[in-house]
Amino acid sequence: MKRWGNMARVFTRLGKEIAIAVKSAGPDPDSNSRLRVLMQNAKAANMPKENVERAIKRATSREMDDYKEIVYEGYAPYGIAVVVETATDNNNRTVANVRSYFNKAGGSLGTQGCLDFLFERKSVFKIKNSDSIDIEELELELIDFGVDEVFVDEDEVIIYGAFEAYHKIQTFMEEQGIEIVSGEFERIPLDQKEVTDEQRESIEKLLDRFEEDEDVVNVFHNMK
Structure with a gap:
């Protein structure tokens, strides 16, 4: 069940990325280079062809929700930097969830660009x-x-x-x-931080919460 759950989340995220690519440069993969590669990504993830076609069709329809790519940055416990990339149609919902995950784990949400260095x-x-x-x-x-x-x-x-x-x-x-x-x-x-096994377990619980959120596309951190 966990495997199927992970696959469903991957398909949902790919669908959003495909939709954003189509909104940005059109539904024709021959002229949309980002869409071409995302279709390959979907193939590598064993995403059914119908799902890909549905995502493209939805992106070209008027009913398509307007997904935006938003990046959130903050610190997990023990000073571990975390960057969360999202694709969302409701920024208020997404930022509330991301802030909640950080706070409950004893971390904090920072300002955009604070971890660029x-x-x-x-x-x-x-x-x-x-x-x-x-x-x-x-x-x-x-x-x-x-x-x-x-x-x-x-x-x-x-x-x-x-x-x-x-x-x-x-x-x-x-x-x-x-x-x-x-x-x-x-x-x-650019630099990775050492943590103890106990600290790692705590941080990975937070990373799992991000991964389980359907608005989250990617999570990056500097834990060694």
Whole structure:
């Protein structure tokens, strides 16, 4: 049941991200590069094709709720920085929930941008690894497009690049016929804080509360 619950939350979040992408640049994946990658993300998450089509259709209809992307920043107990990315049609509800989660855990919600100095935003792509891909050559080519790290993780190649280079990296790989498994943005902590096992357990309970909220898309922290 927990697995199905997690899948439902992933599908809901992807649906919101797809809707926001469609609202921003239209429903045609050929001309909407962000939508193209989100459709790949949905495929990688085993999200049914009908769900994707429904999200696109809803985004182009007048009945579609106006989802907005809002970022909340604060501190969990023991000084752990937490960034919560949301997609919501009701900011009052979402901010009340986020503040409540922080307060009940003994943390605090901060002002927007207060944690910018602790995290670096990155574009992150995953592609399928194959014998036809020369990793060193690919990395050399991608450096010109804003990539700073390429490494192999089992049957996937993970590519980290500058936040603003997302579109350039995506376009290059598509032009080279490289299949993108997923593409997203991450906030990488510039420094990580050590915690005890007991402290970790307390902080993870708070992170779980965020993850369980349907308005939350991503959660990032600097706990080691």
